Amino acid sequence: MASFEAKDIRNVLLLGHSGCGKTSVAEALLYNGGAIPKMGRVEEGTTVSDYNEDERQRKCSISSSLMTFVSNSKKINLIDTPGYTDFVGEIIGGLRAADTSIIIVNATGGVEIGTERAEKMSKERGVSLLFFINRLDKEHADFNKCIDIIKKKFGKGCVVVTYPIGEESSFKGVANLLTRQGLDALSDSDKAKAKLEIDALSEAVAETDDNLLEKYLDKGELSADELKDAFNKAVDGGRILPILCGSATNNIGIKELLDIIINYLPSPMDRQKVEVAKLDSPEKIAIDINSNGPFSALVFKTLSDPFIGQISIFKVFSGKLQSNAGFYNVTKSTKEKIGQIFSLLGKAQTPLESVRAGDIVCVSKLKDTQTGDSLSDEKNPVKFEEIQFPEPAISFSLKPKTRSDEDKISNALHKLTAEDPTFKVTRDEQTKEMIASGMGDMHINIMINRMKTRYGVQVDIGTPKVAYKETITFKGDAQYRHKKQTGGAGQFAEVWMKIEPLPRGTGFEFVDEVVGGAIPRPFIVSCEKGIKTALQSGVLAGFPVVDVRAIVYDGKTHPVDSKDIAFQTAARQAFKESMQKAKPVILEPIMDVEIAVPDEFMGDITGSLNSRRGRVMGMEPGDDVETIKAKVPLEEMYKYVNELKSITGGRGTYTMSFSHYEVVPSNLAQLIIDKAKATKKEEAEDA
DSSP, X not given: OOOOOGGGEEEEEEEESTTSOHHHHHHHHHHHTTSOSSOOOXXXXXXXXXXXXXXXXXXSOOSOEEEEEEETTEEXXXXXXXXXXXXXXXXXXXHTTOSEEEEXXXXXTBSOHHHHHHHHHHXXXXXXEEEEXXXXXXXXXXXXXXXXXXXXXXXXXXXXXXXXXXXXXXXXXXXXXTTTBTGGGSOHHHHHXXXXXXXXXXXXXXXXXXXXXXXXXXXXXXXXXXXXXXHHHHHHTTSOEEEEEOBTTTTBSHHHHHHHHHHTSOOGGGSOOXXXXXXXXXXXXXXXXXXXXXXXXXXXXXEEETTTEEEEEEEEEESEXXXXXXXXXXXXXXXXXXXXXXXXXXXXXXXXXXXXXXXXXXXXXXXXXXXXXXXXXXXXXXXXXXXXXXXXXXXXXXXXXXHHHHHHHHHHHHHHHHHOTTOEEEEOTTTOOEEEEEXXXXXXXXXXXXXXXXXXXXXXXXXXXXOOEEEESSOEEEEEEEEEOSSSSOEEEEEEEEEEEOOTTOOXXXXXXXXXXXXXXXXXXXXXXXXXXXXXXXXXXXXXXXXXXXXXEXXXXXXXXXXXXXXXXXXXXXXXXXXXXXXXXXXXXXXXXXXXXXXXXHHHHHHHHHHTTOEEEEEEEOSSEEEEEEXXXXXXXXXXXXXXXXXXXXXXXXXXXXXXEEEOOHHHHHHHHHHHHHHHHHHHXXX
């Protein structure tokens, strides 16, 4: 395939609620564009887009997929995205490469949560928008109801471009209001409705051009040619949002959709300039989509292919790149050599000699490059705005099932996290657990399944342990004598100690108040070592001890038997006895939580937070959405994403970050202590 100029490229993202038929629309576009000889079906697992085994089994998209084809001398880079909220990261990445979003609407379901999310995210990124009402052949499909809701939700700029001929099982085609083709096939009542939509289309387009508006006001209508000339600019500027319709599985209305993509949707050249940061300057500069400038690109997606390894998918914003050449990874400050550049049609690869600005292509086996990295010419390094992926919302602990799984797990997790930036794996230093975090139950389960099917790694999953800590609330003191005279060299040490609480977050402080050499300096160091050992396991439930000052103020030695190990032991025991007297308590991590929900769910959400021991700290009103700021114990947040989905019908989102540690209420503390003791007993029995 030859390289294309930016004016002949269309970068299109397919978005919509899960189950609206995005993959079927992609399949029909490929067929009409001549890229495939026969349309596959989602139900049969034969589509180009859903080629992963888990996608075929679940009959839904899990990862975004790139499908590149040429139709009518235009290169179309089509990106099919998942509809489930758990995979929102795929949309975020895709929006950095797309110039237009086509939002698929299910004619039987109308505007759903995923439809609203797709429109909002596309608008925020400044990409052009088009709606396609799919599945008009299905029972209960209602075109007019869909149109009314779309216009009500997304504004008067939404205009009908194709109108259905027939309905439900008798749906047989579409009339094109832009070209006026097919109008004669409409019933009389539909002709009248279509005429109203033509008037609305003419008025909306006319309002984007002063000369056209004058003509429209003068004549009361616009010709098909006048409409077509201004239509492209109006779509590109986001001033009108075209609505088309059809049935992807029956291949109705798809030819008209493809015609709109080729002839009226913006090319990369039509888009606004992209702002980048220059490494040698604090100021940002705007770059043109221009093949003659220095090379620059952004990696927006990474795939892990079991046969050829990692595939990096990137959009070129300026310059050009040859196969078997190289570039500079600005994000990692490294040079990368590349092999063959290629395009994708699902999983099928087509080699390319070169690529120009505006295009989307792939390379494989890069050493240091990951999703979100900026690529450029080494002499002209520029950095694109980072892709802001959402923080994971749910966490589980992972434990390899066998020694063999343990050996292979790090490689598997590395590949999965490289492929999906919303899937994160960390190791908790306190609990020694491996923690997998993602966007929801489905997300985590799919990653666990991929570990098994792709990499042969099996794991047990569980709820992570909370990193509790222990501290004291009063002063305490103890005197401890360690004496050992049986067998071999003797041991002797006596330590007098007092402890007191420190402000939250201070940690640990050791104070030496010994006078007159009662404990020689080397053994003072031994005392500190012993206390630090004691800090690792508190007296209540064995959690680490924090925010304590330990003061060693007196002691006794033996001229022969006093040694380092003796003073470590005495200090450790003195600390534990002091802590028992200092009213110890358990601390738990408290999280800063921000929850964005539609206004109507505010009461339910504040109620759910109260039931989870949360404290609402404030609220910020937004555009139909309220952001609630709260402080909630981490223990209560591990599976909150499921409750939030249930309350808001999937329309609520939240982020959280660590705030501070707080004392656990006494009624809950005893449960935590009992559970910790039971776990220790089990571990001892297993050993």
